[in-house]
Amino acid sequence: DTAVSQTPKYLVTQMGNDKSIKCEQNLGHDTMYWYKQDSKKFLKIMFSYNNKELIINETVPNRFSPKSPDKAHLNLHINSLELGDSAVYFCASSQGGGNYEQYFGPGTRLTVT
Amino acid sequence: GENVEQHPSTLSVQEGDSAVIKCTYSDSASNYFPWYKQELGKRPQLIIDIRSNVGEKKDQRIAVTLNKTAKHFSLHITETQPEDSAVYFCLDVAYKYIFGTGTRLKVLA
Numbered sequence: 528d529t530a531v532s533q534t535p536k537y538l539v540t541q542m543g544n545d546k547s548i549k550c551e552q553n554l555g556h557d558t559m560y561w562y563k564q565d566s567k568k569f570l571k572i573m574f575s576y577n578n579k580e581l582i583i584n585e586t587v588p589n590r591f592s593p594k595s596p597d598k599a600h601l602n603l604h605i606n607s608l609e610l611g612d613s614a615v616y617f618c619a620s621s622q623g624g625g626n627y628e629q630y631f632g633p634g635t636r637l638t639v640t
Numbered sequence: 641g642e643n644v645e646q647h648p649s650t651l652s653v654q655e656g657d658s659a660v661i662k663c664t665y666s667d668s669a670s671n672y673f674p675w676y677k678q679e680l681g682k683r684p685q686l687i688i689d690i691r692s693n694v695g696e697k698k699d700q701r702i703a704v705t706l707n708k709t710a711k712h713f714s715l716h717i718t719e720t721q722p723e724d725s726a727v728y729f730c731l732d733v734a735y736k737y738i739f740g741t742g743t744r745l746k747v748l749a
Contacts, residue, residue: 560737568744569742575737583737617684627733627737628674631683631685633682633683634683
């Protein structure tokens with residue numbers, strides 16, 4: 528049983544395209560996150576949702592739009608992809624209520640050509 | 641603004657030696673201090689964490705120490721093994737989730 532899953536695992540696309548990454552967790556956690564890991568391995572938070580409500584919205588271009596249809600899912604839609612968007616995107620979840628342990632998904636490697 | 645400094649950025653040790661990685665944070669509201677390990681091509685995974693009311697926590701060969709006055713916390717790995725080779729990240733959880741810049745640990749057999 529996969530606790531936090533993401534699809535797709537790899538995504539290769541051209542500049543200017545729009546793409547989505549999906550994330551699902553079956554841990555019953557209240558909080559979900561999107562992180563970006565660049566080529567230097569820096570991990571940066573992008574967004575966080577708690578019970579479908581946006582609680583962290585870091586300074587990311589508004590081409591990135593998260594959507595949480597329910598508390599088990601957090602999707603990431605990216606418009607007008609740019610070369611600099613190439614990275615590994617990790618979804619994560621945590622229980623909430625003072626329990627901050629992050630459970631990460633396997634990551635989606637996005638390559639923009 | 642808030643930031644987390646992590647040192648060193650790379651660390652090579654001989655198998656069996658100890659490794660120490662340190663993070664310094666700036667937000668005095670921080671009260672939870674975890675360490676994550678990321679093996680090549682894999683996801684980060686929690687290996688140990690500590691809360692602000694405790695100065696040290698140990699789990700077999702790994703330990704975390706916290707100095708709230710100096711605002712730093714450290715990861716200690718003793719009797720290192722080749723499978724400890726990975727990138728290690730600290731995380732500062734205050735109002736935001738800020739990861740340290742990572743330490744690439746290489747254990748030489």
